[in-house]
Amino acid sequence: xxxxxxxxxLESIKRPLNLYMFGEKVRxxxxxxxxxxxxx
Numbered sequence: 001x002x003x004x005x006x007x008x009x010l011e012s013i014k015r016p017l018n019l020y021m022f023g024e025k026v027r028x029x030x031x032x033x034x035x036x037x038x039x040x
Contacts (some may be wrong), residue, residue: 010039 004012010030018032019026021034 006040014040 012015014030017026017029019029021032026032026035030039
């Protein structure tokens with residue numbers, strides 16, 4: 001499997017998840033201000 005670009009990686013993780021943070025549902029975790037630094 002070849003390495004992915006950053007754009008390809010972000011597209012590959014965009015899928016519906018049942019994710020809650022601090023009691024609130026996180027719909028787009030890749031854009032969440034707390035989670036985003038861990039992804040980039």
